[in-house]
Amino acid sequence: MNKFAKAVLVVGLPAVLVTSCDNFLTGPKLTTDPNRPQLAEAGQLLVGVQAAQFTQFEGLLARVAAMWTQQLAGTARQHLQFGQYDITESTATSQFSQVYLGGGLIDVMKIEDITDSVGDELFGGIARVWEALIVGTAASLWGDIPYSESVGGVLEPSLDGQSEVYAAVQAKLDTAITLLESGQGAGPGASDLIFGGDGDKWLEVAHTLKARFYLHLAEADPANYQLAIIEAQQGISSPAGDFTSFHTSSQTEANIWHQFDRERAGDIAAGEFLVNLLKSRSDPRLALYFAPNDDGDIEGAGPSGTGSESPSNLSAERLDPAFRQPIITWAENELILAEAKFSVSGAAAAKPHVDAVRADAGLGPLAGAVTLQAIILEKYIALFQNIEVYNDYKRTCFPVLAPAPGKTAIPGRVLYGVDERNANSNIPDPQAQPERNDNDPNACTGVP
Amino acid sequence: MRQKRWHPIGLAAVLSLLSAIVAAQQPAAVAGRVNSVSGTPLPSVSVFLDGMSIGALSTEDGRYTFVVPAGRATGQTATLTARILGYKPQSVQITLTAGQQITRDFVLVANPLQLGEVIITGAGTVTTREKLGNSINTVRADEIVRSNEANIVSAIAGKAPNVEVQSTSGEPGSGSYIRIRGPKTIQGTGQPLFVVDGVPIDNSTNSLTLLEEQGVSQTVNTNRAADINPSDIQSVEILKGAAAAAIYGSRAGQGVVLITTKSGRPGPTRYSLRSSYSIDEVNKGIPLQRSFGQGSGGVAPVCAGPGCRVSSATWGPELPSGTQTYDHFNELFDNGYSSDNTLSVSGGNERTSFYLSTGLLYQDGTIKGPNNHYQRTTARLKATHRLRDDLSVGGNIAYADGRGSFIQKGSNVSGLLLGAARTPPEFNNQPYLDSTGLHRSFRYPRPNELRVGRGYDNPFFVINENPSDVRVGRAYGNVNVDYNPNEWLGLKYTLGTDYSGDDRIEGLALGSSTQPQGRVISASFTTLQLDHNLVATGTRTFSPNFGASLTLGQNLNSRRYRQIYAAGFQLISPGQFQLDNAVTVDPDEFESLIHTSSTFGQATFDLFDQLYLTAAVRNDGSSTFGESERRHWFPKASAAWTFTKYTGDLGGNLTFGKLRAAYGETGQEPLPYQTLSAFTQDNLIDGGWGPLLSPTQGGQGGLTTGNIKGQDALKPERTKEFEFGLDLGLFKERADLGLTYYTGRSEDVIFLLPLPPSTGFSSQLANAGEISNRGFEATLNIRPVTTTNFNWEIGLQWARNRNRVEDLRGAEFVPMYFGNFGQGAAVKGEAVGSHLGFDFVRCGVADASPADGADIAAVCAGAPNGALYVGADGFAVLDQTQRIVGDPNPDWTGSLRSVVNWKKWQVSGLLDVKQGGDIWNGTRGALIFFGTHKDTEIRGLETTMGEFYNTPVVGPGANQTVTIDQGWFQGNGGGFGDVTSTFYEDGSFVKLREISLGYTLETRWLRDRVGLSSVDLRIAGRNLKTWTDYTGIDPETNLAGSETSVRGVDYFNNPQTRSFVFTVGLNR
Secondary structure, rough: OOOHHHHHHHHHHHHHHHHOOOOOOOOOOOOOOOOOOOOOOOHHHHHHHOOOHHHHHHHEEEEEEEHHHEEEOOOOOHHHHHHOOOOOOOOOOOHHHHHOOOOOOOOOOOOOHHHHHHHOOOHHHHHHHHHHHHHHHHHHHHEEEEEEOOOOOOOOEEEOOOOHHHHHHHHHHHHHHHHHHOOOOOOHHOOOOOOOOOOOOOOOOOOHHHHHHHHOOOOOOOOHHHHHHHOOOOOOHHHOOEEEOOOOOOHHOHHHHHHHHHHOOEEEEEEEEHHHHHHHOOOOOHHHHHHOOOOOOOOOEEOOOOOOOOOOEEEEOOOOOOOOOEEEEEEHHHHHHHHHHHHHHHHHHHHHHHHHHHHOOOOOOOOOOOHHHHHHHHHHOOOOOOOOOHHHHHHHHHOOOOOOOOOOOOOOOOOOOOOHHHOOOOOOOOOHHOOOOOOOOOOOOOOO | OOOOOHHHHHHHHHHHHHHHHHHHHHHOEEEEEEEEOOOEOOOEEEEEEEOOOEHHHHHHHHOEEEEEEEHHEEEEEEEEEOOOOOOEEEEEEEEEOOOEEEOOEEEOOOOOOOOEEEEEEEEEEEEHHHHHOEEEEEEEEHHHHHOOOHHHHHHOOOOOEEEEEEOOOOOOOOEEEEEEOOOOOOOOOOOOEEEOOOEEEOOOEEEOOOOHHOOOOOOOOEEEHHHOOOOHHEEEEEOOOOOHHHHHHHHHHOEEEEEOOOOOOEEEEEEEEEEEEEEEEEEEOOEEEEOOEEEEOOOOOOOOOOOOOOOOEEEEOOOOOOOOOOOOOOHHHOEEEEEEEEEEEEOOOEEEEEEEEEEEEEEEEOEEOOOOOEEEEEEEEEEEEEEOOEEEEEEEEEEEEEOOOOOOOOOOOOOOHHHHHHHHOOOOOOEEEEOOOOEEEEEEEEEEEEOOOOOOOHHHHHHHHHHHEEEEEEEEEEEEEEEEEEOOEEEEEEEEEEEEEEEEEEEEEOOOOOOOOEEEEEEEEEEEEEEEEEEEEEEEEEOOEEEEEEEEEEEEEEEEEEEEEEEEEOOOOOOOOHHHHHHHEEEEEEEEEEEEEEEEEEEEEEEEOEEEEEEEEEEEEEEEOHHOEEEEEEEEEEEEEEEEHOOOOOOEEEEEEEEEEEEEEEOOOOOOOOOOOOOOOOEOOOOOOOOOOOOOOOOOOOOEEEEEEEEOOOOOOOEEEEEEEEEEOOOOOOEEEEEEEEEEEEEEHHHHHHHHHHOOOOOOEEEEEEEEEEEEEEEEEEEEEEOEEEEEEEEEEEEEEEEEEEEEOOOOOEEOOOEEEEEEEEEEEOOOEEEOOOEOEOOOOOOOOOOOOOOOHHHHHOOOOOOOOEOOOOEEEEEEOOOEEOOOOOOOOEEEEEEEEOEEEEEEEEEEEEEEOEEEEEHHHHHHOOEEEEHHOOOOOOEOOHHOOOOEEOOOOOOEEEEOOOOHHHHOOOOOOOOOOOEEOOOEEEEEEEEEEEEEEEHHHHHHHOOOOOEEEEEEEEEEEEEOOOOOOOOOOOOOOOOOOOOOOOOOOOOEEEEEEEEEEEOO
């Protein structure tokens, strides 16, 4: 044996042994991901959708809506700026994205595909209600949005007009209602954290949601009031049917308002306007919504963070980690009926609905005249912390709010997220974006 | 019978025959002495027979002697070469005849240009300096030791042009970042490959946060190369360009740092004990005001009673004279100290050599309290044994035990400086617990509840109550076999491994503001790397004018990473930081496995003893590449021409001249599993505000579609670089000059190509970026005096790099990391890492238009570019479009080094210069908002925007006088407004990195009575002085840690330190 052959044997053998494994570059943990699942069931996706959307409906958008409508006030750091409408296209960029990303439309549509393929109509109906809630809310805030081309392989989805989106949402809800009325299939069961798969409750929510979105279009076309009445009459029939978020006291299941208070204590506080309004009405909800400050008083701050040395925080109840945030409620349904009937049939038809909501809050019947302003004020209070309050304000300009000092108007819409604009040439630059959405042709003057 | 007599001639013949036989069986003896030109004996010179692996080292008196076994002294001619670092090697031809005594003396000439010295070029290949066709910087042991840095990465700072080093903070155990010839990647770590004794090692930085948020909050982290004891290092070779690093293929995209540890040498066993002790102090702080008190609108807050919450702002009344105020920065720090001891034993004989060392480093940081320290214990054994003349085996084992305790920092309401620097001057942060043991802070001065947030933690609470402990165990090393079956062929096999376990416990006590209910994070990071490298090199000198070599190699590498992380919330018992003590636990687990398989080859040609050509190619396959992109080629070629061999030495004024040109390609492999789309259990977050929900709720398992779309055709990033250089030895080698120009283009740069979120995905990895880097590097070394007793050396280095993002395939910009510090980005046409942010509306900025509807073009007519638009109220106005507001990349970097040796004395110094590079002083921005920054002392100032910002102005309120007060500082004039551009500052600095005075004691008394050959004494300063215009802490700072490529972020970073160091070295 010559020296070279020996060298090969002595030194090369380990090399040969190692390379003789054919699959050195492929195989488990090399070309499959040990960290992320490749498959998901419809129920698992639904839980994810709920977590994402609870975050959405209780997060920045809700805080901004509450600050702009002066239910709350930004009192420190960035939220002091947001409360005075100093926002950029970065401010709500994650929120715009969350409409579509995992936990948003992409997963709702996957649930629909999975449930349709197995004929689970109950589950399919519920998924479509979620889709309508997500897309309709997005249309109310951003106006024209990508929808017909979104989440479908189109590289740069184009904007659909806001009215087309609302029409598509109504059609989606019609499909949902058909499916829910059939009620075939096993449904989501416990993975539906809101109603445990109760199709009847979802059916009511679907109708209330239809009514809500008709109302969104009523400023431009009052004919929508009649459509809203028809839907709301089949809507949520009692507070037991309220669509509320689900939370527990566990760290990663806690209410977002609670978490925000924990992470950013002092950045937001009670709004002066709402506090004074509740005080003037001796409304028992004052203490339900807000906590006394160090002096034992409930005080609010104005939109520039001033007005009170120590404005109140949210109440302990509202900051409870397990607090289930109302999103679509019986009270909203009643007040939709009130507003729509007021417009179609007059004050008398509206009054029972207003009084029902007041009674539920522990108040006597409305003493003064039933006016649109009175109805919206009731809704403004009843839907505390709900993004809908901002939609109502834009439509009706009620309650009458003075814009933040130095500002001429409360913004009419939210800017598209910079993440979307950066990658989608269909999205105009911030300067080229409209000041208000099509469903809201009239600016609020701040004068009654 | 006649007595038979020996025939005398016959006898003589027999005797001579016998003696010849005996002689033939006797070895040949080779001996002599080695002196320097000045006549002093040179010890430790290796005198060896080339190709025979036989030889010896010279002793203290310069003598050497060795024998050649009879069987190998066959009358042949052999080359005897004497070599030692710092002198030119010298060879003589001798004839080896058995039984003969051969005497050869050498007189060695100093070799400041290091010609003929062996340079390690990676993957088992070596060459000599004059044959090198590309630039490789070498940092030697004495330079590393003189830096007095515990972290080998920091020790390189200022020692090689275009090798930028930045330590994260002055805290013990903090990591260091290194960048070679500019950024070439966008979302990768940008850290070079580290190789120790031929085996790649892990230099990642484990962190309790995601990579993209690394360093933003929580604590500093140690980069894993810091596990190496710098005293064990013989030399560091930095392969900077793609041509130099191509031999490492797809792992060398950011360059390669080759570390060679010390080896034993034949001769008497040497003992060395090096002990240093240093005193450390914070070198630069944050300017704070001491004149105005807590409150808002000039009104002090009223604390109504126990549990009151008071204003976080310091916009209260002017403090009456005589009010006790506190220095909220300096009260947190005192002197730190470190001790560093390394004991080494080395030696061996002709067949066996060893180096054994153990080191103990202990650093107590400058932050007060018991939780700011780092300890590193290391042990290393490197040994080789020649089994046969043609076969040797070696082993190389190192163990490191690292233990650290770090302090919360950064954007973190439980961070040290965030709460400290926001504290109103009149509030005494001590004691941090009130009489009932509750945590008190300026926003919650009369605590009456334990489990509620304090707004910001009292800094002394942070120091004392929130421990963050790290325990690292690391074992790495290799076994190797060297086989030289004949004179022209060598085979080298190395099997290396690197294992580390990094255990963390991080506690936030009850009543901490981040987690009022308390939190414990328990995490463990495990890495295992196996590396198999087989190289065969054939070398042949065909004639004096033509030599060639061919190297073929194979490499297999496996890297496993595992992370187990669990956060426990709501502590049950206050002081116990363990998961069992938490009400809820949120676990997270991650693992990855990467395999690469490579083959490589290199051919060299030496022509006419002056032209050296090298060509090499590596073929890499990696499990991280897409299925259709499984294997890739990385070529290189270089030429070096020592033209002075052709022209002569021009009268001694140009003794050496070399022109070199090189081209190479290197790669950066993608992260694992990026080829797949998948579902995720990641939390759903409320933007960057902190709140989040797990996708699993109420006991129901949940999943969401991951935001990143899989990319099944992913391939490595590829850098292609040309390099040209000139190396000159001037004025009889009294000076040498090296010039290098390079121009490189990094293609297929991987980044998350943003997708419109409306597609359902926010991004998809793509090989879609192109980045260019080009620059100059110059080194000039001057030796004005070189005499036996007096030596003076001056070294100058200068480098600049110009970086540009050439293409992002349509994307306007790519963010480099997220959270509320989303500034770092790659923007087309700009340097990588430029910061995005918001500015005021200014003239000449495309599409800037004020919200008040003014026609900016008309208003700006005739005004200079950059003029500030001032609204009707007299204030500047937010420009709503995100733009570039800062570039953290320096314009140039340089250093000046000088060493003077006079007899036994040595004086040395190193000045490090960074020119340019913006830093976002977010600390100042925030403190201006809160009214504690020194700059807010001007509150109430009546001025105009033009005066205030010292800039031309236009617009309706251009010359209107406004009051700069709380309103402005809490709006767009402060750090929580949208405008970030006003807090960018020039981060240039000149730093006295090192200065030292040393004395070597060598006396007969020491040797005879104490038994020591020498004693080294040294006093030194580290970072003693920084000259800078930066107004915050030392500008050598970065919030983002040692791995993230985002640079230039200062947001309540913990400060840097300077040190006074005393060292004693005992040698035997």
